[in-house]
Amino acid sequence: DGGITQSPKYLFRKEGQNVTLSCEQNLNHDAMYWYRQDPGQGLRLIYYSQIVNDFQKGDIAEGYSVSREKKESFPLTVTSAQKNPTAFYLCASSIDSNSYEQYFGPGTRLTVT
Amino acid sequence: GQQLNQSPQSMFIQEGEDVSMNCTSSSIFNTWLWYKQDPGEGPVLLIALYKAGELTSNGRLTAQFGITRKDSFLNISASIPSDVGIYFCAGGDNNAGNMLTFGGGTRLMVKP
Numbered sequence: 357d358g359g360i361t362q363s364p365k366y367l368f369r370k371e372g373q374n375v376t377l378s379c380e381q382n383l384n385h386d387a388m389y390w391y392r393q394d395p396g397q398g399l400r401l402i403y404y405s406q407i408v409n410d411f412q413k414g415d416i417a418e419g420y421s422v423s424r425e426k427k428e429s430f431p432l433t434v435t436s437a438q439k440n441p442t443a444f445y446l447c448a449s450s451i452d453s454n455s456y457e458q459y460f461g462p463g464t465r466l467t468v469t
Numbered sequence: 470g471q472q473l474n475q476s477p478q479s480m481f482i483q484e485g486e487d488v489s490m491n492c493t494s495s496s497i498f499n500t501w502l503w504y505k506q507d508p509g510e511g512p513v514l515l516i517a518l519y520k521a522g523e524l525t526s527n528g529r530l531t532a533q534f535g536i537t538r539k540d541s542f543l544n545i546s547a548s549i550p551s552d553v554g555i556y557f558c559a560g561g562d563n564n565a566g567n568m569l570t571f572g573g574g575t576r577l578m579v580k581p
């Protein structure tokens with residue numbers, strides 16, 4: 357089965373700790389994306405990667421970091437510098453950077469206390 | 470950045486009724502997409518529209534790309550309980566590196 361997996365589904369952390377969210381895809385897609393969703397709101401772009409070893413900041417990159425060492429994987433680190441990290445995080449991928457059709461993973465709900 | 474206004478914000482309808490929702494923008498988009506999100510899950514792509522005036526169906530769902538390229542509409546016919554969820558529109562702009570801008574969502578509730 358091809359798809360996008362995110363783990364874990366729920367994550368709890370203490371304030372001041374960095375935490376890394378996993379995103380893996382076996383769709384052979386070149387482009388991958390990270391979004392943040394807050395209750396009752398739409399999706400906001402954190403970071404995106406059009407190809408391996410390259411990534412770009414989205415609209416709300418402050419306090420986050422990413423890496424793209426492998427085509428299949430695009431982990432997101434929520435650092436202690438992110439002032440309001442509690443949110444639902446969604447990873448997506450598209451065939452390449454020319455495609456608008458993005459396919460989403462199941463999401464990770466991060467709670468920081 | 471670009472803004473998408475999606476309306477209504479929520480709808481509570483009776484099973485069997487038809488549903489209409491729309492998305493408007495002050496900017497032109499090259500592509501409109503519609504997604505559905507179930508609670509606690511990721512959005513699922515329903516329909517993608519690539520041409521102004523285009524009307525596309527997917528089962529009981531029909532979406533249209535507005536002639537002005539600044540709006541899009543989604544209709545659901547004969548709603549059923551599993552239609553419950555949040556519907557998001559997204560606009561694609563190739564002047565913004567093919568990134569998507571998302572609307573705030575329409576929450577649909579269906580009464581059996």
